[in-house]
Amino acid sequence: MKAAVLYSTVPAPTPGAGPGKRTYSDAGPLLVQELDQPEPRAGELGVAITYSSLCHSDLSVVDGSRVRPLPMALGHEAVGRVVSLGEGVEDVSVGDHVVLVFVPSCGKCRACLSGRPALCHRAAEVNGSGDLLHGPALLRTPAGERINHHLGVSAFADYAVVARESVVVIDDDVPDTVAAMFGCAVLTGMGAVLNTAGVSPGQSVAVFGLGAVGLSAVMAARLAGAASVIAVDPNQGKHQLARDAGATSVGTPEDAARLIAEASGDGVDVAIEAVGSAAVIASCLEQVTRGGAVVSVGLPHPSAQLTVPALQFAGAGKRLLGSYMGDAVPSRDIPKYLGFWREGRLPVELLHTDTRPLGEINEGLDALASGQVVRRLFQA
Numbered sequence: 001m002k003a004a005v006l007y008s009t010v011p012a013p014t015p016g017a018g019p020g021k022r023t024y025s026d027a028g029p030l031l032v033q034e035l036d037q038p039e040p041r042a043g044e045l046g047v048a049i050t051y052s053s054l055c056h057s058d059l060s061v062v063d064g065s066r067v068r069p070l071p072m073a074l075g076h077e078a079v080g081r082v083v084s085l086g087e088g089v090e091d092v093s094v095g096d097h098v099v100l101v102f103v104p105s106c107g108k109c110r111a112c113l114s115g116r117p118a119l120c121h122r123a124a125e126v127n128g129s130g131d132l133l134h135g136p137a138l139l140r141t142p143a144g145e146r147i148n149h150h151l152g153v154s155a156f157a158d159y160a161v162v163a164r165e166s167v168v169v170i171d172d173d174v175p176d177t178v179a180a181m182f183g184c185a186v187l188t189g190m191g192a193v194l195n196t197a198g199v200s201p202g203q204s205v206a207v208f209g210l211g212a213v214g215l216s217a218v219m220a221a222r223l224a225g226a227a228s229v230i231a232v233d234p235n236q237g238k239h240q241l242a243r244d245a246g247a248t249s250v251g252t253p254e255d256a257a258r259l260i261a262e263a264s265g266d267g268v269d270v271a272i273e274a275v276g277s278a279a280v281i282a283s284c285l286e287q288v289t290r291g292g293a294v295v296s297v298g299l300p301h302p303s304a305q306l307t308v309p310a311l312q313f314a315g316a317g318k319r320l321l322g323s324y325m326g327d328a329v330p331s332r333d334i335p336k337y338l339g340f341w342r343e344g345r346l347p348v349e350l351l352h353t354d355t356r357p358l359g360e361i362n363e364g365l366d367a368l369a370s371g372q373v374v375r376r377l378f379q380a
């Protein structure tokens with residue numbers, strides 16, 4: 001099998017840093033290499049990956065802002081077909097069309113039992129250590145070196161061995177280029193609005209950050225019947241996409257306060273932070289009305305601290321809610337969101353910028369970091 005492996009992190013290239021500053025394509029942090037192809041153990045299955053797509057969270061592992069054990073085979077948003085079944089896997093068949101999900105929920109821990117499988121304790125543990133839900137990492141180089149799994153998926157590859165709990169079976173006829181983005185971007189952005197915030201008809205919603213996660217949140221806000229959806233990103237290249245996704249007004253961070261005042265007076269009911277910046281979370285808290293909610297979806301650097309006026313919580317009833325994987329129940333929400341897509345209510349095609357061979361994955365890191373692409377798909 002073939003996979004893209006990260007051996008050491010590369011700091012994010014700073015725009016305009018002058019000569020000598022390397023791009024990801026120069027530095028080549030991901031090495032596409034041959035690995036021994038593991039067979040699934042009990043509770044696992046083998047998947048032939050059709051398309052994987054590059055998410056900002058992969059980039060954050062590459063630049064060191066999401067700390068993971070290395071070497072690691074990256075990629076966590078993908079679609080494929082089941083090619084082999086481990087012992088005891090009876091509710092999935094060879095040939096099934098599957099979306100990969102990045103939290104393999106155990107079904108038994110406190111979070112799972114309280115109906116919040118996205119926060120599964122066991123999954124957090126194995127995802128953090130680069131192992132799989134049903135046993136230690138299986139990926140090996142031909143020389144026998146252990147390669148860690150990324151979020152139980154490792155999808156920048158032509159094949160993946162994953163826990164049964166890491167796949168959701170979908171209908172055969174969903175195009176792979178659409179399905180590929182449901183496991184992370186769509187599940188996360190939609191879930192932030194529908195599950196975490198519980199946006200109701202007539203509310204006003206602002207979305208900060210118009211990558212695939214934020215644009216999915218824009219689509220969800222419209223779908224939930226929000227009266228106004230204000231979309232904010234300094235990259236004006238994302239603005240038309242936000243309009244196409246259903247935003248009622250669009251602008252840069254400098255425009256945000258004015259657009260919000262025009263749309264909803266003293267602030268929005270819900271602000272979604274899909275950037276990964278503590279400063280943006282703080283400004284979202286200023287932009288919500290009394291009783292409003294900020295949903296923190298972006299993943300800031302672990303050292304980032306948030307300092308905000310403490311009184312606004314009790315004094316103005318504001319809430320700050322974290323949302324991991326959209327607080328989703330993937331086997332419930334992926335088919336539900338695919339249903340919205342079938343009805344023409346979820347234009348996820350607009351998230352897919354282009355498709356490249358896996359060998360160009362490092363160029364993909366530059367394209368995502370510079371905001372040239374929303375979702376670039378890769379084919380091994």
Ligand code: NAD
Nearest residue numbers: 056057209210211212213233235275276297298299324325
């Ligand atoms: P992306 O890089 O495609 O998009 C981020 C966008 O934010 C870019 O368009 C950028 O121009 C914009 N931005 C930068 N500064 C901004 C500012 N001050 N105000 C408004 N917009 C600004 O990223 P993505 O793949 O859509 O992911 C977004 C974030 O969500 C990342 O932090 C990612 O790690 C995180 N994420 C979280 C989860 C989760 O489960 N919570 C899942 C997936 C991704």
Ligand code: ZN
Nearest residue numbers: 055057184185
């Ligand atoms: Zn992701």
